[in-house]
Each structure stands twice: as structure tokens, then as C-alpha cells.
Amino acid sequence: MDPMPVDDVLSTVLAAYNLRARIDTNPRLCGEWQLGTSGTGNASFHLVGEGGCYLHMVDAPVRRLEAGDLLLLPHDDWHLLSSRDSWEEPANHLNLVTGEDPEHAAVTQLLCGHFEFDSGRRNPVLSGLPGCAIIRHAEAGERLGHLARLMFIELMERPPGYRPVLDRLADTLFVMAVRHHVCRVGEPPAGSLMAALADERIRRALDALHARPEAAWTLEGLAGEAAMSRSSFAERFHALVGQSPIEYLTQWRMVLAERLLRDGRESVAGVMEQVGYASEPAFRKAFKRVHGFGPGRLRQWMRRLGRY
Template sequence: MDISPHEDVLSTVLAAYNLRARIDTNPRLCGEWQLSTSGSGNASFHLVGEGGCYLHMEAMAPVWMEAGDLLLLPHDDWHLMSSRDTVPDRDNHLTLVEGEDPPDIPVTQLLCGHFEFDSGRRNPILAALPDHIIIRRRESGDRLSHLADLMNIELAERSSGYRPVLDRLADTLFVMAVRHHICSQREHSEGSLIAALADDRIRRALDALHAQPEAAWTLEGLASEAAMSRSSFAERFHALVGQTPIDYLTQWRMVLAERLLRDGRESVAGVMDAVGYTSEAAFRKAFKRVHGFGPGRIRQLLRRLGAGQA
């Protein structure tokens, strides 16, 4: 599967929103049990390391998952992992295995975690994903299955420092899972960044825009990158992304500006220049329109935090 065309935009978007993964729990279960991690407000995942279980979600039949299968829950929808294909209630019941595995009783090992972003839920990648994604080991390709194997090895051996290693591997797991979803789905809901990434021509324009967000882009220039006419490009871009090309450019520049301001090493003038603005008034207006507050608010927050640490 050729996945390289999607890497540039996906990488820059996830970097700007500062992806961080955390392992929450890794239960080893037997007998009758059920487990839910919904309610945190974060995107979450479950990797089946051993055995198998049923996934229960609203308005769908139970789904069997087995060793090596990955479940991604981008919107924290209610879900239940269970040893049974029917669920009597939504209470959380666990039968944890301690010591040696019990003879003749199936054991299931799960690795459960979540993903955090600096922007919270204001994330175009998360917003474009469905309520759940199941990636079967048999269809995930070598890289994703090898990554799952490595995570399970770290979990089984529990060598010194295994928890931060698992967290970093989980970062990669999210990126590879999203990339797999983009490449494996024939159709994506229009009005989303992922739909645009699946379109070769619009993706080329996004690649160029993300590579040089400070450039003096025009509709004509972006259409040229896509090898399309101005009108066709504008219509196709809006249909796929849900925004005009210039509105998307402005929003992306303001996402980068917020990140640079939070970093604290650049002046407002330096941030303006980095995202392609020469007018401070225009920059402040655009920043407030996208974020709901001006760039000065971030600097005030940083000063208060600095004073509190002094």
C-alpha cells in the first residue's frame, strides 16, 4: 500500500496539535468480565494482546475482537469490552488474573490508553474520523502489526522504563492507525480534512500550503499546485474540506501562531512573520476570529505562569 502521499499534511497537523499518548491500564482478565474506559473526553484505544473479547457500542451488534486487533475511539463514544456477547448492564465488572493463569480458563490481555492534544477536541483529524475504527491484525500490514507486537513485548517483559516506551509507541500507533484508515477507506465523508487527504489533487495543494504556510498564497496559486482551474479547485476544495481554501489557510496559520505564542520564544512580531502576516491589526483580527481571543491573552497567561514559578 502506498501511503507516502499523506504523510506531510498528517505530520504537520498532528505536530501542531501536539499529540501525546498515554497508557491507562493493561488488565489481564479471565472468567466473565466487562470493561469500559469511556467518559474521559479523550480519544482512546484498546489493543488486544492475547485472547479475545466482544466490543459493544450503541446501535450496533456485538463485534468479536481477537489478539492483534486494534480499536480506536476518536470521540470517546460509550463502549464496553466484554467476555460475553450480551451485556446485562453497563456496570464495570473485572476478574483480574494474578500470578499464574488459571488452567482451562481463557485469558484476555488488553492494552488501553488515550490520546491528548493541546487543542482539546478542536482537531481537524479527530473531527473527520468516525465514532470507532477497528483495524484487524490480518489487514493492518506489516508495520502496524509489528508495532502492536513490540508494544505487547514491552508489556510482557516490563523492562526498566517500559511505561514511557509504551507511551511513545502509542503516539506512533495513533498516527499509523489514522494513516491506515485514510488509505484503506474508499470513501470519506465530505467536509473533512481526511476526505481532502484522500483526493490526490487537493492533497497536493494542501501539501504545498502546509510546507510553506507563510507564503503569499492566492486561490490561483493553490489551484496551480493541484493542476486544476481556479473555479474547479475552489469548488472541489470546499466540498471536501468544508471551507474555502483561503479560510483554511487562515485557520491553519492561526493554529501555528497559537503554538508559537505558547512556546514563548518568539515575539508577536516574529510570530506574525512566521505565519505570513505583515499587518499587526490584520493578524490580531484573524487570530481572534479563529480562537475567540487575541494573541495577547496567551502572553498574559505565560507571564502569570512565570510569576507563579518564581
């Protein structure tokens, strides 16, 4: 089996954690204004569609954002967008423009939203991203630029069903932004999936693990995929990912198991086999250790919610 390229591994991880994007607001601003969206606990983003603004963050220089720039804030760091390169407390003076206004030549249009995962904020994708990532229009490439323009066309024309279309486009925006970060930004931080994907040998082991999570993997087998000795592989994997290969394998299997159990079409025994467990007690123990509750409890919650 051919190994999966980096973006396919990312797609597998994002699908398992069930990425969902939501558009929160799309203000048109003029005059003196400032806007902050931190404090929600969500991974947020701001896309500049027109004009420009200044980004203020704690212990960081003021940065200018221009039309087409994308700002990602994966860890809900405090931030403020403003019409000026300085700001004041409280951040509450907004001057909203709903259409073309001849009295205000300088208009800034923003598209603001957030990303959610079934696992909350604790997942290997967000952990590998910095507190603030700015993807400039000039370096984003044609695909990201086309996607941003399509989002603002939907927003401007507001055809029937434009809200879910915007949300789905925002899903894609996040995936493309993460791919851009992995491929073009400097060395990612250790202790994250991003760092592991940047290492060719460790990535080969992850390719194999993600392609066949149900296989009877051992440390020796994974080290063989990476063409490394057992000890060197274990040390390198832990340094990059932040946990041992077998710990990562167990966590990934339990993520997949939770997804299958939420779907409701498989029994606990059926899910257990699909993720590579032959012993139901061992499967239940691993599931509870990773998620904090057993598979039976998850089934009960899903029934109460009317999911199945």
C-alpha cells in the first residue's frame, strides 16, 4: 500500500475529530473601531475581505492585516482588531456599515468565525499550531485566495442557503490553512502531530499506522516502517509527538472507536474488532482511560439524545 501524503493524514485526523466551522459575524466597519472575540474558549479566525486593520496581542508587536489576509487563533489567545495601531479599554466602540456610504471612504469588512471538534480543544491538530498564525494574501496561493473570494461572494449576494454554504467553506478554509502552515512555515513545535509530519521517517510510521490502525502493531513493526532501530525510533517519536508510539496508537484507536460508537451502527464488540482489539475488557479499559468514560456510557448518552 502506498503511503498517504501529508494532507491525506491530516484529512484522516480532521475527519475523525469531526471538524466543524461556524461563521459568527461579518461586520463592515469604518471610522474609529475595535473588535475582540477572545474569551470563548474556541479556536477562532478572522478573514479580511476589504480594507485593513491592526492586530493587537499581549507581548507581541502590533501587526497590520490587509485585504485577503487570514488570521488563525487556535488557542483563544487574547487579541484585538482595531482601526488604529493603538487601542483603549473597553473594546466596545464599533461603527458598523451595512452598505456603501459616501461619507466613509475607508471601510473594513471582516468574516469572523470559530472551529469546533467533537473532542473539544484537546486534539493533535490544534496542539501543533501556534497561538497566532497569519497567512498573508500574497503567500496564500491561488486556492486559498479563490476560496476566500467565494466566501465573500456568498456573503455579499446571500442566496438561499448561504449560511450552511459559508460554514462548509469555512471547514475547507481551516484545512487549507493548516496544510499551508505545515508545508510552508518553519519547523513546527515538538510534542505535536505537525512536528511528526515534518519528519520523513516518523511520518512513514504514522502513514502506516493511520492506514491500518487495526493491525497488530508493535514497536518493532512501527520502527521497521520508519527504517529505524527500535530504540532510536521510540526516542525520536516521543520527542516529536510527545508520547510513545504505542500510546499514540491506543489514543488514535480510541478516537476512531468513539466516532464509530457515536454513529450507532456497530455494536461495542464490532467496534472493538475494527480498531484492533481481541479482548473486550481490554478495549473497555483503554476507552475509559483515553476518554474518561466507558463505551457503554457513551451509548447511553447517544440514546438519550435520540441519536440512535
